[in-house]
Amino acid sequence: MTIQISGVRKSFKRRGHAPQDVLRGVDLTIRTGEFVSFIGHSGCGKSTLLNIVGGLVKADGGSVAVDGQVVSGPGPDRAMVFQNYSLLPWLSLLKNVRVAVQESRPDWKKARVDEMVERYLTAVSLWEHRNKRPGQVSGGMAQRAAVARAFAVAPRTLLLDEPFGALDALTRSRLQQQLVDLWDSESETETVLMVTHGLDEAILLADRIVVMANLPYPSVRTVIDVPIPRPRHRTTVVHHPAYDAIQKQLVDLLIADNDAERVGAGAG
């Protein structure tokens, strides 16, 4: 499904201050089947943009259209995964996934719900832990349950907001692989948008990396193609001839943005 982001603007009111512009005219087209990462300094509006695409936050201006339909709220075609799992702590992993599927897909028969819940809890190796509550499992397992929950509603687009940011490096790398495997599998999920702070994670996973700019002009700074063929593996991807150049470009852009923000803050 094509996601067309056109002139999206957003500002937030701040008590005792002028409203803060968080996004000033974002234009971006995301094609069906793409994996797009969003990177930029803290506070540059990455989560806000993802939430606008997810229909959780309303833009002040501009629009997001999915396959030509303007987004006016959340929908089962777009599932989100957040850094803090956002599982319901009083429900088992199984019930967390099942409740989400039942709410998102009220038209599905029980057999279809059960099949999707089992398929994705099994795919993330949690079926035998399905009766445990989130507080009884590790952070990595809880995040796997959140990933299973997102895939189980069969969204065509997955929106990931720093999903692995709170995990240790080893767990993070396993989950990155599981995510790509699920995306590559026969899942209905075609397109992935992922906010990340990890340059390596962005290069490993993305077809394109959207670098967001900070104040004084928060928007899309540039979009970088990652022409590294799939399947990619973290141990080999770093040896690809394009890897170092992309990493350097990202570092340079982020440093330049830091400097621009300092100048902007000084001028203001």
Ligand SMILES: Nc1ncnc2c1ncn2[C@@H]1O[C@H](COP(=O)(O)OP(=O)(O)OP(=O)(O)O)[C@@H](O)[C@H]1O
């Ligand atoms: N609901 C809100 N009310 C007021 N301000 C908000 C709200 N949501 C976000 N902001 C502000 O908007 C700016 C952008 O926030 P956002 O979370 O989109 O940034 P981000 O790039 O995702 O940051 P991070 O990388 O730290 O998660 C921040 O200054 C934040 O404080």
